[in-house]
Amino acid sequence: MAHLHTPTDPEAAAAVSVAGLTKSFGKVAAVDGVSFDIARGEVFGLLGPNGAGKTTTISILCTLLRPGAGRATVEGCDLRAEPAAVRRHVGLVFQETTLDLDLTARENLRFHTRLYKIDRHAERIDDSLELVGLADRQNDLVKTFSGGMKRRLEIARSMLHQPSVLFLDEPTLGLDPEARERIWEHLQRLKSSGRVTIVLTTHYMEEADLLCDRIAIMNDGRVVALDTPAELKRAVGGDIITIKMGDGGLDDADLESLAGNGQIRVERASPRELRLTVRDSERHLFDVIRYFQHHDVEGIAIERASLNDVFLHFAGRTLQAAAE
Numbered sequence: 001m002a003h004l005h006t007p008t009d010p011e012a013a014a015a016v017s018v019a020g021l022t023k024s025f026g027k028v029a030a031v032d033g034v035s036f037d038i039a040r041g042e043v044f045g046l047l048g049p050n051g052a053g054k055t056t057t058i059s060i061l062c063t064l065l066r067p068g069a070g071r072a073t074v075e076g077c078d079l080r081a082e083p084a085a086v087r088r089h090v091g092l093v094f095q096e097t098t099l100d101l102d103l104t105a106r107e108n109l110r111f112h113t114r115l116y117k118i119d120r121h122a123e124r125i126d127d128s129l130e131l132v133g134l135a136d137r138q139n140d141l142v143k144t145f146s147g148g149m150k151r152r153l154e155i156a157r158s159m160l161h162q163p164s165v166l167f168l169d170e171p172t173l174g175l176d177p178e179a180r181e182r183i184w185e186h187l188q189r190l191k192s193s194g195r196v197t198i199v200l201t202t203h204y205m206e207e208a209d210l211l212c213d214r215i216a217i218m219n220d221g222r223v224v225a226l227d228t229p230a231e232l233k234r235a236v237g238g239d240i241i242t243i244k245m246g247d248g249g250l251d252d253a254d255l256e257s258l259a260g261n262g263q264i265r266v267e268r269a270s271p272r273e274l275r276l277t278v279r280d281s282e283r284h285l286f287d288v289i290r291y292f293q294h295h296d297v298e299g300i301a302i303e304r305a306s307l308n309d310v311f312l313h314f315a316g317r318t319l320q321a322a323a324e
């Protein structure tokens with residue numbers, strides 16, 4: 001396809017554009033032909049289990065790792081040709097913390113503004129601290145901070161040079177539910193400020209669902225689905241009936257006869273759990289109950305499609321199973 005730098009060129013309009021990206025470590029294809037475009041101001045999620053290739057993908061986009069094959073741009077700057085320009089545009093919050101625990105929050109930020117020769121540092125620091133709700137704790141030593149506060153301080157630091165694209169790798173990993181919600185709150189504020197495109201990785205469904213405008217579901221180095229959370233759920237099509245089996249279990253012949261006329265999609269979510277996807281659970285529920293009346297069943301539950309189901313649908317296994 002011809003590449004033209006016109007205003008309608010999707011690559012020029014995109015904050016991030018990735019085409020056919022690959023990266024191998026020895027025999028492991030960590031990223032295996034990934035393509036997507038991220039619009040300015042969008043919150044874009046890479047959702048997938050451990051080992052899916054999320055960190056590798058964003059490490060390449062931040063120029064921390066060299067790509068194998070493929071092409072990528074950040075704010076129109078090519079990763080290979082203009083890595084320094086890419087670095088000026090991106091902010092990073094990665095997993096290893098590099099905060100100095102023996103300095104105060106403000107001193108940590110001041111150190112960063114010196115290191116990166118950031119102008120109007122006092123103003124920028126005030127602004128960043130405000131953004132993550134740490135203004136009142138700015139003169140406290142970071143070693144007195146909780147995990148959530150440290151993560152928020154790292155977000156503040158990542159915004160000091162006013163990046164146009166902020167990359168966050170598992171921003172709430174290891175945080176308790178309350179700290180996680182505060183991070184979500186601050187990321188939503190950052191989003192509504194309209195000043196930055198956000199790319200985050202997560203293996204938490206609810207996080208992706210809550211924060212992201214669009215989600216790329218990754219599995220084994222590939223993007224297996226990419227859409228808005230609502231469209232992804234719609235694609236799964238219908239309600240999910242979960243059947244927890246007792247000791248008896250079910251054999252594959254049983255599963256085939258249950259799927260029968262194709263109205264019900266049957267998947268084995270785990271050895272003792274079946275998931276049936278049906279267009280209309282009210283119509284099929286009695287058939288399902290009748291079918292299982294002579295089997296050892298511990299419970300039957302009905303739910304609307306969730307992102308968990310979306311992952312199962314596109315990746316062929318549950319997120320939990322994939323992470324194990």
Ligand SMILES: Nc1ncnc2c1ncn2[C@@H]1O[C@H](COP(=O)(O)OP(=O)(O)O)[C@@H](O)[C@H]1O
Pocket residue numbers: 025028029030031048049050051052053054055056057
């Ligand atoms: N530096 C590395 N050396 C060797 N293998 C790696 C390295 N980094 C990642 N991998 C492998 O690449 C795959 C993808 O890893 P990663 O991108 O960290 O996944 P995720 O962030 O989705 O958990 C995994 O199989 C992982 O073991």
Ligand SMILES: [Mg+2]
Pocket residue numbers: 051054055056169
């Ligand atoms: Mg990772």
